[in-house]
Amino acid sequence: MNRSLLLAATILVSTLGPSRPAWSESLTIDLVQFQTSDPEAFASMRRKSDSMPFTMTEIEKLSQAGIAERSLLEMVRTRGLLVVADADTLLRLKAGGATDALVAAVSAHALPPNRTLDLTIAVRLETPYSVGQAPHLYVEIVNLDTKEQEAFLHSPLSQLLAQKWRVDVVEDRSDPLLPTRVRSLRVWGQVPIRRPGKLEIRLLVSKDPALTRLDGLSPGDQKDVRVFPIEYPPVSLSRACELQVELSRDALLRDHFNLGRTDVRCRWD
Numbered sequence: 154m155n156r157s158l159l160l161a162a163t164i165l166v167s168t169l170g171p172s173r174p175a176w177s178e179s180l181t182i183d184l185v186q187f188q189t190s191d192p193e194a195f196a197s198m199r200r201k202s203d204s205m206p207f208t209m210t211e212i213e214k215l216s217q218a219g220i221a222e223r224s225l226l227e228m229v230r231t232r233g234l235l236v237v238a239d240a241d242t243l244l245r246l247k248a249g250g251a252t253d254a255l256v257a258a259v260s261a262h263a264l265p266p267n268r269t270l271d272l273t274i275a276v277r278l279e280t281p282y283s284v285g286q287a288p289h290l291y292v293e294i295v296n297l298d299t300k301e302q303e304a305f306l307h308s309p310l311s312q313l314l315a316q317k318w319r320v321d322v323v324e325d326r327s328d329p330l331l332p333t334r335v336r337s338l339r340v341w342g343q344v345p346i347r348r349p350g351k352l353e354i355r356l357l358v359s360k361d362p363a364l365t366r367l368d369g370l371s372p373g374d375q376k377d378v379r380v381f382p383i384e385y386p387p388v389s390l391s392r393a394c395e396l397q398v399e400l401s402r403d404a405l406l407r408d409h410f411n412l413g414r415t416d417v418r419c420r421w422d
Contacts, residue, residue, distance in 0.1 A: 234263045
């Protein structure tokens with residue numbers, strides 16, 4: 154029985170004639186062709202495990218336990234590895250007695266290192282009035298090891314809350330004399346992070362529309378900055394964090410907003 158797995162690339166062929174556009178024809182060229190008469194070989198190539206990826210500690214234990222190299226390589230290929238496969242890691246594995254084939258497999262099947270943070274910002278705003286005077290929302294991410302700013306996010310809350318298709322609005326009529334509207338908004342984005350380590354997520358709600366950093370502020374503004382330390386791992390299955398922000402508008406001072414409960418929750422597994 155012959156089975157084939159074909160990987161192909163489509164290359165557009167340009168035509169010089171004025172009556173036919175350049176994309177009217179395509180040529181398929183075979184790049185890789187896998188053929189075998191052994192059904193098990195074909196199934197083995199496609200097999201993946203639903204188990205969690207191995208850690209480096211687990212791989213070192215399995216390597217030292219005398220498991221046959223072929224079995225160990227298959228386990229690495231089907232499960233992957235939750236490890237940064239840099240030169241130091243591979244040299245340490247080799248020094249522990251691993252074969253060259255296992256070192257190569259670890260290098261090939263390690264999960265990619267973290268380079269981004271999936272950040273969700275969830276805002277809950279209570280106000281009996283419109284949101285036209287809502288303040289600006291600032292979120293800064295700083296690497297504490299390098300003291301570098303990894304990201305700086307800024308938006309006028311009034312503009313975000315004006316996007317009605319994104320905002321859920323609930324009427325709170327517990328006080329019949331002053332009904333309140335509760336607006337809930339969630340925005341999501343992928344934030345580039347250059348290196349792992351200790352990070353700080355800093356939050357500020359301010360009327361100032363022109364901030365570019367959240368350090369070096371006036372003492373009055375600096376005390377209003379909320380700080381959330383997190384440990385950003387070098388590699389992980391998930392890299393999602395949610396910043397929760399609650400705001401309420403003063404019932405008497407219409408241009409004053411109070412920052413309530415705030416929190417950051419991250420998930421790496």
